[in-house]
Amino acid sequence: MIAMLIRRIIQAAMVMLVVAFISFSLFQFVGDPINNMVGQEASQQDRAELRDRLGLNDPIPIQFFRFVGNAVQGEFGISYRMARPVSDVIAERLPATLELALVSGVLAISLGIGLGVYTALRRDGWLSHFIMSSSLIGVSLPTFLIGILLIYVFSVELQWLPSFGRGETVQVTENWSTGLLTLSGWKSLILPSITLGLFQLTLLMRLVRAEMLEVLRTDYIKFARARGIKQRSIHFRHALKNTLLPVITIAGLQLGSIIAFAIITETVFQWPGVGLLFINAIRFVDIPFMSAYLLLIALVFVIINLIVDLLYFAVDPRLRVTKRSASR
Amino acid sequence: MTEPLLSVRDLVVEFPKRKTRLTALDHVTFDIYPGEILGMVGESGAGKSLTGAAIIGLLEPPGHIAAGEIWLKEQRIDKLPYEQMRRLRGKRIAMIFQDPLTSLNPILTIADQLIETLQTHLPLSDKDARARAIQLLDEVGIPAASKRIDDYPHQFSGGMRQRVVIALALAGEPELIIADEPTTALDVSVQAQIIDVLKRMCHDYGTAVMLVTHDMGVIAEACDRVAVMYAGRIAEIGDVRQIVKDPQHPYTQGLMGSIPSLTERVDRLVQIPGSMPRLDAIPAGCAFNPRCTQQFDRCKQQRPDLIKTKKGQVACWLYDGESS
Ligand SMILES: Nc1ncnc2c1ncn2[C@@H]1O[C@H](COP(=O)(O)OP(=O)(O)O)[C@@H](O)[C@H]1O
Ligand code: SF4
Ligand SMILES: [Mg+2]
Numbered sequence: 156m157i158a159m160l161i162r163r164i165i166q167a168a169m170v171m172l173v174v175a176f177i178s179f180s181l182f183q184f185v186g187d188p189i190n191n192m193v194g195q196e197a198s199q200q201d202r203a204e205l206r207d208r209l210g211l212n213d214p215i216p217i218q219f220f221r222f223v224g225n226a227v228q229g230e231f232g233i234s235y236r237m238a239r240p241v242s243d244v245i246a247e248r249l250p251a252t253l254e255l256a257l258v259s260g261v262l263a264i265s266l267g268i269g270l271g272v273y274t275a276l277r278r279d280g281w282l283s284h285f286i287m288s289s290s291l292i293g294v295s296l297p298t299f300l301i302g303i304l305l306i307y308v309f310s311v312e313l314q315w316l317p318s319f320g321r322g323e324t325v326q327v328t329e330n331w332s333t334g335l336l337t338l339s340g341w342k343s344l345i346l347p348s349i350t351l352g353l354f355q356l357t358l359l360m361r362l363v364r365a366e367m368l369e370v371l372r373t374d375y376i377k378f379a380r381a382r383g384i385k386q387r388s389i390h391f392r393h394a395l396k397n398t399l400l401p402v403i404t405i406a407g408l409q410l411g412s413i414i415a416f417a418i419i420t421e422t423v424f425q426w427p428g429v430g431l432l433f434i435n436a437i438r439f440v441d442i443p444f445m446s447a448y449l450l451l452i453a454l455v456f457v458i459i460n461l462i463v464d465l466l467y468f469a470v471d472p473r474l475r476v477t478k479r480s481a482s483r
Numbered sequence: 484m485t486e487p488l489l490s491v492r493d494l495v496v497e498f499p500k501r502k503t504r505l506t507a508l509d510h511v512t513f514d515i516y517p518g519e520i521l522g523m524v525g526e527s528g529a530g531k532s533l534t535g536a537a538i539i540g541l542l543e544p545p546g547h548i549a550a551g552e553i554w555l556k557e558q559r560i561d562k563l564p565y566e567q568m569r570r571l572r573g574k575r576i577a578m579i580f581q582d583p584l585t586s587l588n589p590i591l592t593i594a595d596q597l598i599e600t601l602q603t604h605l606p607l608s609d610k611d612a613r614a615r616a617i618q619l620l621d622e623v624g625i626p627a628a629s630k631r632i633d634d635y636p637h638q639f640s641g642g643m644r645q646r647v648v649i650a651l652a653l654a655g656e657p658e659l660i661i662a663d664e665p666t667t668a669l670d671v672s673v674q675a676q677i678i679d680v681l682k683r684m685c686h687d688y689g690t691a692v693m694l695v696t697h698d699m700g701v702i703a704e705a706c707d708r709v710a711v712m713y714a715g716r717i718a719e720i721g722d723v724r725q726i727v728k729d730p731q732h733p734y735t736q737g738l739m740g741s742i743p744s745l746t747e748r749v750d751r752l753v754q755i756p757g758s759m760p761r762l763d764a765i766p767a768g769c770a771f772n773p774r775c776t777q778q779f780d781r782c783k784q785q786r787p788d789l790i791k792t793k794k795g796q797v798a799c800w801l802y803d804g805e806s807s
Contacts, residue, residue, distance in 0.1 A: 374585035381539055381580075382600045382651060383573030386565075392599075396590050472590055472635040 163464050167457045174453035178446035179222045231447035236439040241447045246330045252428030256414045258344050259352030267356045271363025293357030302350040302423035317343050319425035351420040355409040367398040407463035411456040487514035488691050494551035496537050505762040507533050509715045520692040522702040525712035526759050531695045535661040539576050540568045574604040577652040578661045582668040583645035587636035594632045604655035619650040623680050642673035663695045703727055711735050714770040721795025731797040733775045
């Protein structure tokens with residue numbers, strides 16, 4: 156168990172190091188950062204001095220280690236565009252993105268599993284057919300179009316829900332302002348989180364359904380039926396856990412992509428999160444911000460992966476016991 | 484003579500197929516008596532598994548019983564509502580499948596599966612159910628049963644898992660177990676042990692068995708009577724000694740002729756020239772006629788039903804007029 160955990164953490168660290176290198180290379184390939192920092196009229200001398208002071212004349216490996224060292228401490232330099240420390244900007248905007256991702260993630264996972272199980276168990280019901288056909292829309296329509304359609308229907312026509320922003324927020328800590336404590340905050344969350352979660356929801360639902368149907372065809376389910384086990388128990392005790400086992404990985408990855416894909420939704424709804432900032436950062440070639448964002452997303456994926464591995468370990472007795480007998 | 488425990492009468496199982504339908508079981512008729520072991524042999528695809536599935540009410544749609552009756556003692560069971568049939572499964576009729584590696588739920592412990600099965604059919608407290616579960620495991624020959632009961636299926640070998648499966652099937656103390664090739668997937672070295680366990684347990688509990696197998700050694704060793712199936716029909720039923728030593732149906736004769744000796748085990752029974760027809764191409768008259776060395780005119784026109792002879796029952800025109 157401990158050995159497994161250590162191995163996974165080392166792997167995660169390696170992945171982060173690779174991403175850090177890519178992140179770091181951004182600086183090397185996209186123009187001379189000095190140009191972005193000093194005015195047109197700065198002399199050659201000024202430039203050389205600044206270059207020296209920033210350590211840009213050091214060998215690349217040294218620069219890289221300095222970059223990693225800073226990144227570990229949350230130091231990503233000054234945003235070219237906003238002229239403020241990148242870490243401050245991100246800390247300020249991250250809560251909005253995390254709240255949006257959390258709500259869509261919970262929505263996607265709970266409804267995805269619930270509807271997947273329902274459509275598998277009531278395979279021939281009209282409601283299942285209806286859900287399955289409408290799920291095609293969720294898979295095939297691009298996110299921004301769904302967002303725009305929702306805005307058109309619920310904000311423009313019906314005027315029930317706001318079309319942009321987070322609504323009223325409450326400052327919880329110095330850096331954390333939450334929209335989860337106000338009615339208008341929740342109202343503002345509805346459309347963006349549906350937009351962001353719909354694709355993952357439908358994907359997850361179809362996956363759960365297919366997996367559940369597969370499990371219901373297995374010998375151990377047939378044998379359980381042949382022993383007279385009650386239908387309820389067959390479905391929810393014998394089949395469900397086996398169904399969800401392979402779904403864990405996908406669900407984890409999807410949670411990661413929800414955060415990554417928040418960019419589009421945040422743009423459509425003018426949601427003041429890090430994704431929206433990233434779009435602007437690209438336009439201004441704001442390298443420090445971009446590299447920090449890249450590392451952040453990678454970190455999210457790596458952490459989710461780690462959690463997924465641990466979950467498997469907790470849920471699948473086959474993994475757990477092999478490990479135990481191996482260490483005996 | 485005692486009353487049969489199970490009576491299958493003119494059972495027809497069909498699969499709808501586009502505009503037509505496939506008749507997979509065609510007027511299958513046989514009895515199983517209390518406590519006996521009825522062997523069921525026949526080439527792959529003859530309809531042995533379907534017969535078992537139809538009896539226990541687990542035919543997979545679109546397959547369904549199109550005609551016939553199944554009686555368990557005085558109760559007709561082929562048209563029971565789901566809940567009534569469910570309560571009967573495991574309690575009065577149980578089933579053992581071919582592959583013990585896939586028959587057990589990988590994420591539930593043996594205790595989970597055994598205790599739930601016991602409590603489904605018997606009014607046992609958790610404590611009593613656990614004690615009974617350990618006792619059952621002990622009886623089927625799991626060493627250190629009280630410790631192993633909390634293990635997961637993958638911690639057991641194939642042979643041990645099939646013992647657990649037998650314990651599970653016997654948990655409700657059923658009157659009949661349908662064992663569908665219970666040793667085919669196992670290592671040759673443990674096959675005999677498993678048959679022994681099955682035989683002993685069923686003897687102790689007075690359980691009748693419908694034992695589907697390809698193994699003539701098993702038939703000779705374990706069974707009281709044997710039914711031979713061919714192309715969805717019963718070709719011959721009789722006492723095991725008669726079937727093995729003095730088979731009547733030309734198909735059974737071919738099967739027995741293909742066995743070098745009873746001590747040597749054969750898995751596949753297809754040494755008769757030709758192969759069993761597909762369901763959509765069963766010839767008119769006797770289904771065996773294209774492969775039969777003794778066939779004559781009538782065989783191609785009229786289908787023979789089971790004819791009672793002095794030795795048993797046989798579906799073959801050679802014995803017409805011999806009926807007793
Ligand atoms: N779902 C199905 N659709 C069509 N035919 C089927 C289906 N399931 C089984 N059959 C047919 O029923 C026949 C009997 O099968 P089965 O009882 O499994 O044979 P056995 O157990 O004797 O090997 C086979 O010819 C098989 O092709
Ligand atoms: S009925 Fe005719 S074809 Fe069929 S087994 Fe008997 S002799 Fe052969
Ligand atoms: Mg079979």
